[in-house]
Amino acid sequence: xxxxxxxxxxxxxxxxxxxxxxxxxxxxxxxxxxxxxxxxxxxxxxxxxxxxxxxxxxxxxxxxxxxxxxxxxxxxxxxxxxxxxxxxxxxxxxxxxxxxxxxxxxxxxxxxxxxxxxxxxxxxxxxxxxxxxxxxxxxxxxxxxxxxxxxxxxxxxxxxxxxxxxxxxxxxxxxxxxxxxxxxxxxxxxxxxxxxxxxxxxxxxxxxxxxxxxxxxxxxxxxxxxxxxxxxxxxxxxxxxxxxxxxxxxxxxxxxxxxxxxxxxxxxxxxxxxxxxxxxxxxxxxxxxxxxxxxxxxxxxxxxxxxxxxxxxxxxxxxxxxxxxxxx
Amino acid sequence: xxxxxxxxxxxxxxxxxxxxxxxxxxxxxxxxxxxxxxxxxxxxxxxxxxxxxxxxxxxxxxxxxxxxxxxxxxxxxxxxxxxxxxxxxxxxxxxxxxxxxxxxxxxxxxxxxxxxxxxxxxxxxxxxxxxxxxxxxxxxxxxxxxxxxxxxxxxxxxxxxxxxxxxxxxxxxxxxxxxxxxxxxxxxxxxxxxxxxxxxxxxxxxxxxxxxxxxxxxxxxxxxxxxxxxxxxxxxxxxxxxxxxxxxxxxxxxxxxxxxxxxxxxxxxxxxxxxxxxxxxxxxxxxxxxxxxxxxxxxxxxxxxxxxxxxxxxxxxxxxxxxxxxxx
Amino acid sequence: xxxxxxxxxxxxxxxxxxxxxxxxxxxxxxxxxxxxxxxxxxxxxxxxxxxxxxxxxxxxxxxxxxxxxxxxxxxxxxxxxxxxxxxxxxxxxxxxxxxxxxxxxxxxxxxxxxxxxxxxxxxxxxxxxxxxxxxxxxxxxxxxxxxxxxxxxxxxxxxxxxxxxxxxxxxxxxxxxxxxxxxxxxxxxxxxxxxxxxxxxxxxxxxxxxxxxxxxxxxxxxxxxxxxxxxxxxxxxxxxxxxxxxxxxxxxxxxxxxxxxxxxxxxxxxxxxxxxxxxxxxxxxxxxxxxxxxxxxxxxxxxxxxxxxxxxxxxxxxxxxxxxxxxx
Numbered sequence: 001x002x003x004x005x006x007x008x009x010x011x012x013x014x015x016x017x018x019x020x021x022x023x024x025x026x027x028x029x030x031x032x033x034x035x036x037x038x039x040x041x042x043x044x045x046x047x048x049x050x051x052x053x054x055x056x057x058x059x060x061x062x063x064x065x066x067x068x069x070x071x072x073x074x075x076x077x078x079x080x081x082x083x084x085x086x087x088x089x090x091x092x093x094x095x096x097x098x099x100x101x102x103x104x105x106x107x108x109x110x111x112x113x114x115x116x117x118x119x120x121x122x123x124x125x126x127x128x129x130x131x132x133x134x135x136x137x138x139x140x141x142x143x144x145x146x147x148x149x150x151x152x153x154x155x156x157x158x159x160x161x162x163x164x165x166x167x168x169x170x171x172x173x174x175x176x177x178x179x180x181x182x183x184x185x186x187x188x189x190x191x192x193x194x195x196x197x198x199x200x201x202x203x204x205x206x207x208x209x210x211x212x213x214x215x216x217x218x219x220x221x222x223x224x225x226x227x228x229x230x231x232x233x234x235x236x237x238x239x240x241x242x243x244x245x246x247x248x249x250x251x252x253x254x255x256x257x258x259x260x261x262x263x264x265x266x267x268x269x270x271x272x273x274x275x276x277x278x279x280x281x282x283x284x285x286x287x288x289x290x291x292x293x294x295x296x297x298x299x300x301x302x303x304x305x306x307x308x309x310x311x312x313x314x315x316x317x318x319x320x321x322x323x324x325x326x327x328x
Numbered sequence: 329x330x331x332x333x334x335x336x337x338x339x340x341x342x343x344x345x346x347x348x349x350x351x352x353x354x355x356x357x358x359x360x361x362x363x364x365x366x367x368x369x370x371x372x373x374x375x376x377x378x379x380x381x382x383x384x385x386x387x388x389x390x391x392x393x394x395x396x397x398x399x400x401x402x403x404x405x406x407x408x409x410x411x412x413x414x415x416x417x418x419x420x421x422x423x424x425x426x427x428x429x430x431x432x433x434x435x436x437x438x439x440x441x442x443x444x445x446x447x448x449x450x451x452x453x454x455x456x457x458x459x460x461x462x463x464x465x466x467x468x469x470x471x472x473x474x475x476x477x478x479x480x481x482x483x484x485x486x487x488x489x490x491x492x493x494x495x496x497x498x499x500x501x502x503x504x505x506x507x508x509x510x511x512x513x514x515x516x517x518x519x520x521x522x523x524x525x526x527x528x529x530x531x532x533x534x535x536x537x538x539x540x541x542x543x544x545x546x547x548x549x550x551x552x553x554x555x556x557x558x559x560x561x562x563x564x565x566x567x568x569x570x571x572x573x574x575x576x577x578x579x580x581x582x583x584x585x586x587x588x589x590x591x592x593x594x595x596x597x598x599x600x601x602x603x604x605x606x607x608x609x610x611x612x613x614x615x616x617x618x619x620x621x622x623x624x625x626x627x628x629x630x631x632x633x634x635x636x637x638x639x640x641x642x643x644x645x646x647x648x649x650x651x652x653x654x655x656x
Numbered sequence: 657x658x659x660x661x662x663x664x665x666x667x668x669x670x671x672x673x674x675x676x677x678x679x680x681x682x683x684x685x686x687x688x689x690x691x692x693x694x695x696x697x698x699x700x701x702x703x704x705x706x707x708x709x710x711x712x713x714x715x716x717x718x719x720x721x722x723x724x725x726x727x728x729x730x731x732x733x734x735x736x737x738x739x740x741x742x743x744x745x746x747x748x749x750x751x752x753x754x755x756x757x758x759x760x761x762x763x764x765x766x767x768x769x770x771x772x773x774x775x776x777x778x779x780x781x782x783x784x785x786x787x788x789x790x791x792x793x794x795x796x797x798x799x800x801x802x803x804x805x806x807x808x809x810x811x812x813x814x815x816x817x818x819x820x821x822x823x824x825x826x827x828x829x830x831x832x833x834x835x836x837x838x839x840x841x842x843x844x845x846x847x848x849x850x851x852x853x854x855x856x857x858x859x860x861x862x863x864x865x866x867x868x869x870x871x872x873x874x875x876x877x878x879x880x881x882x883x884x885x886x887x888x889x890x891x892x893x894x895x896x897x898x899x900x901x902x903x904x905x906x907x908x909x910x911x912x913x914x915x916x917x918x919x920x921x922x923x924x925x926x927x928x929x930x931x932x933x934x935x936x937x938x939x940x941x942x943x944x945x946x947x948x949x950x951x952x953x954x955x956x957x958x959x960x961x962x963x964x965x966x967x968x969x970x971x972x973x974x975x976x977x978x979x980x981x982x983x984x
Contacts, residue, residue: 030531031530031531085495085496088506088507091507092507094507102434106795121434121452122434122451122452122778124777124778139434139470140486142778142814142850144794154492154505157491158523158525158814158851160796160813160814160850160851163850163872166849166890169737169738169740171738175867175887177847178744179749179750181684181685193491193525194525194527195523197814197872199850199872202687203685203687204689211503213494213503215494216525217525217545217547217873229503234494234565234567235563237873237891252565252567253601255926255927269949270567270583270585270603273909273943273944275943275946283948285946286946286947286952287603287952287956288614288616288956288959290601290612291612293613295960296613296615299959299961300616300962302962302963302965303962304619304627305627306627307629313640313969316969317640317644319976320644320647323651357859359858359859407826410825413824413832413833413834416835416837417835419835422835424782424801432762450762450778466800466819467798468778468796468816485798485816485819486814521819521822522816522819541831543822544822544855545853545873545875545893557829559824561895575829580913581929599911599929615929615931616942617929617942618928618940619940619941619942620938620939621940624943632945632955633955634956635954635955635957641965641969
């Protein structure tokens with residue numbers, strides 16, 4: 001980590017335009033609410049302007065439209081949030097674990113680990129696994145045999161890569177297991193949160209493209225393909241053989257059913273179930289709204305009669321049409 | 329564990345009033361259905377009265393309103409369920425693991441463990457972690473560097489505390505990682521189920537108050553604050569920066585979206601998504617009701633026309649108003 | 657693993673009827689899309705017929721109704737998918753881990769492991785645990801004290817068996833823990849995916865019947881009983897004390913609330929919440945449909961007025977009845 005940097009030094013490394021004193025020393029990033037002297041905060045959303053007025057930060061990053069909201073020393077950037085992320089990377093490590101294999105990890109003799117790979121305590125790395133350079137697996141990650149992970153991956157604790165996909169065939173009331181002989185291939189610059197499951201393919205491989213970012217507790221079923229730079233929030237589920245495009249964003253708790261295709265640049269809202277393929281970029285939502293319990297009871301009771309209600313309205317329209325004719 | 333206790337001895341330790349023979353010996357607790365001789369069961373809900381009539385238990389705990397439902401030796405308590413919990417604690421250990429650090433655990437040299445702490449096999453405790461006295465971490469718990477856990481915590485296997493929050497900033501179709509430099513602070517007397525994820529804060533800390541109780545597979549996003557004595561059932565998700573009050577109950581599978589505030593004494597039903605702040609105590613629900621598949625298909629098809637249906641009803645009202653006027 | 661087999665040899669081991677050259681050599685299974693020379697694929701659903709026409713496979717398994725869809729060497733089977741599963745088992749191991757206890761596993765001295773049991777690195781097996789012959793626990797599985805697992809189990813990484821059920825009693829704003837003194841009993845031929853949680857019973861045991869198949873991230877609450885040969889897709893949640901019948905299928909993300917009974921041969925669709933007992937076999941669904949965000953906003957806004965809308969329609973019907981009478 002570098003020592004403190006002046007605002008001017010930050011801007012000369014990362015770009016952006018300085019307003020106010022470029023010589024002010026910055027040692028760390030902080031939130032508008034929590035930052036103190038020597039810290040730099042950011043404003044990306046005008047609704048936090050009151051926090052900007054009250055901040056104890058020594059400097060801020062903001063957009064040109066907000067330049068006049070403060071007289072604090074500041075950096076004006078096109079994308080203040082991404083800029084702030086890069087400032088934070090100047091002052092803070094992106095991974096918390098040193099390179100090398102922890103003595104309490106189990107790594108198969110024939111696994112191939114790139115330069116700078118970090119394997120935490122309790123990890124288990126199976127036969128024939130490949131992990132690209134500078135990747136970090138935090139404690140307790142399991143990688144089943146034959147899976148490949150690219151460079152600069154960050155994989156958080158408890159995540160399981162390459163467990164069997166859920167492949168069973170019904171036969172006379174019993175389930176016959178289908179050996180899962182595919183594997184998992186993960187591109188470069190992928191981050192996977194804690195306690196996720198990326199299943200191995202049934203016959204072909206399960207694939208995560210470059211730059212995919214997954215939050216915690218996500219399940220990716222066998223044979224799925226997730227396109228590059230797609231991000232998923234916590235506890236998303238993707239059922240087997242789904243194909244998800246590039247640059248998609250999937251909200252927390254959403255569920256993508258199996259054998260679907262979702263094109264590039266699709267945004268799925270939280271708690272939404274996608275049950276048909278999506279071929280047009282855009283935002284898709286299917287969340288049932290919460291209400292006070294009594295109101296919910298009253299309104300939801302009508303859901304079971306919705307088709308009947310629609311038929312009654314049609315009947316009313318028909319009658320009124322007739323009556324209206326009679327009256328006109 | 330104590331040996332057997334008489335009903336009278338139990339009542340003298342825990343309070344309550346004995347009816348029937350106080351000398352009967354009790355060795356263990358049991359359910360009304362499963363209990364046999366030497367066991368004490370409880371009745372907290374009158375709908376289980378038939379099971380009370382048929383029970384093989386030697387004694388029961390019940391409320392004053394149910395005192396006459398049985399002639400078995402019994403303890404009358406204000407809160408029979410909580411009383412029964414305390415009786416069970418007399419006969420059974422609350423944790424199943426002895427104090428001390430298992431040889432197969434990895435504990436950073438500078439981690440500070442209070443007296444009586446129990447760390448199971450396969451746990452990984454990072455640098456600078458603090459864990460208060462008499463806390464028990466079952467096998468396979470991971471605590472990332474810098475997190476603090478209070479006294480008497482019970483943390484079940486597979487839970488990950490302090491993994492990075494999901495902080496990424498979009499920049500020209502790529503994701504830039506925001507280092508997560510906050511930590512996790514957990515109060516005293518907290519229980520966390522298996523395979524949960526409590527993420528570290530982005531800038532400030534993620535916090536769980538005293539007496540918080542979490543079931544399994546719960547995800548608490550970065551910067552959340554959960555108030556004291558709030559309980560969450562299995563697989564609740566709380567997205568980043570949500571603030572949840574004290575004494576709340578969150579039902580199984582519920583999802584609290586990010587940056588919301590929920591006041592004290594709020595009860596959220598199972599499978600409910602909270603997408604706006606709640607400022608009034610009460611029960612909130614948003615669960616879509618299940619039905620036979622054919623009926624569901626018929627009714628749910630109308631959901632996509634609900635706005636149109638409402639407009640058609642308004643039109644009918646308008647027409648009938650006109651017609652009605654014409655007819656009146 | 658056997659070496660290559662001729663189509664005729666496969667049929668003589670597994671049954672079915674050969675059409676075309678029975679002498680063709682098969683070395684592995686594959687998908688219609690991905691298979692090449694020496695591989696056998698299958699067709700179970702006529703919608704994949706175009707892939708059959710284009711396949712590079714040397715042979716296929718299909719039903720009698722599809723026998724004429726191809727001139728490739730083929731096996732005609734009553735249940736092509738289950739047949740294919742068995743063919744795959746001929747060429748591939750069902751588990752990827754050799755028998756024996758990995759040196760990095762922790763097994764209690766009094767645990768009883770049957771012949772051929774495989775315990776992966778990082779597993780923790782508690783006191784008094786019993787595991788039947790030929791069962792395989794992949795790395796990082798935790799089995800709490802006293803739990804029993806039958807023969808031929810396959811349990812994937814990160815799964816926790818026998819953690820405390822979520823038993824707490826409210827008393828004056830504080831939660832009192834109820835010791836969970838039941839255990840977990842798992843039958844024979846059960847497969848459990850990664851990062852699942854099967855909680856121990858509060859008083860009696862939690863039970864999974866023979867042949868139960870669970871996908872990843874499933875939560876089975878305390879005291880549940882799941883009947884034999886029931887299958888559950890990813891992230892199903894079953895709350896405490898639910899009784900689920902035999903031969904049920906529970907879709908991904910479904911939630912079964914506590915203290916319910918579901919009879920045999922029930923199919924629950926994905927993302928469906930079951931909040932009442934089901935006493936009749938069939939398919940039950942309760943999934944809120946996704947839509948474009950703007951359409952969803954418009955339609956969903958009406959849900960809060962559904963009861964009022966139904967009352968308005970009733971009023972219209974009443975008025976029109978009166979008017980209609982006046983006009984008739």
